[in-house]
Amino acid sequence: MRKTIVIITLLILIASLAFAAKAPSLPKYQKWEKSVRKVVNDKKSLFYGIHYIYADPKAIKGYKAGNRFPEGSQVIVEHFNINASDSSNDGSKNMIVLMKKDKTQKQTGGWLYAGYTAKGKASGLDPVKNCFECHQKEVAGRDYVFSGIADFQPKGAKQ
Numbered sequence: 001m002r003k004t005i006v007i008i009t010l011l012i013l014i015a016s017l018a019f020a021a022k023a024p025s026l027p028k029y030q031k032w033e034k035s036v037r038k039v040v041n042d043k044k045s046l047f048y049g050i051h052y053i054y055a056d057p058k059a060i061k062g063y064k065a066g067n068r069f070p071e072g073s074q075v076i077v078e079h080f081n082i083n084a085s086d087s088s089n090d091g092s093k094n095m096i097v098l099m100k101k102d103k104t105q106k107q108t109g110g111w112l113y114a115g116y117t118a119k120g121k122a123s124g125l126d127p128v129k130n131c132f133e134c135h136q137k138e139v140a141g142r143d144y145v146f147s148g149i150a151d152f153q154p155k156g157a158k159q
């Protein structure tokens with residue numbers, strides 16, 4: 001009897017965890033527009049390391065409109081470790097994050113936020129505490145997006 005209760009409790013726990021992790025599966029972003037290589041040397045920064053931003057065609061329209069993004073826009077960041085012995089080559093991939101414009105996500109400014117492991121598995125980060133609070137504090141006036149079209153134009157073009 002006790003064993004059954006334990007098993008049922010465990011099953012409920014597993015089901016609720018699966019339900020809570022509602023991050024969508026990662027879109028195929030490799031062919032989207034890719035930003036210049038961005039290096040952050042500040043070890044205290046969340047983005048310490050190397051990253052690239054990928055934007056789908058809708059998001060590129062949003063960047064071109066001065067950061068006003070249409071519904072469905074998707075932006076991804078791929079993070080890599082710094083390769084200590086060879087700074088011109090990236091180290092191993094360590095994280096992927098996604099923002100998708102979704103008007104049902106009222107708690108997070110109309111964007112869905114999700115974090116993934118290097119292999120693309122949802123990492124169950126809290127979209128409000130781990131993501132939105134920072135984007136909201138810093139760039140609410142830019143539709144919560146830090147980067148701009150200039151990040152996709154390596155030849156020094158201004159936004």
Ligand code: HEC
Nearest residue numbers: 038075076097098099113114115125130131134145146147
């Ligand atoms: C402490 C602040 C902070 C937190 C927390 C944070 N971000 Fe960001 N995020 C940034 C900064 C700064 C950039 C710009 C990086 C650049 O310009 O290269 C950024 C960029 C992004 C971008 C590219 C679009 C943009 O805004 O330029 C996405 C997508 C993104 N973050 C998603 C997330 C997700 C998902 C989480 C939570 C798992 C998260 N972020 C947590 C500060 C933060």
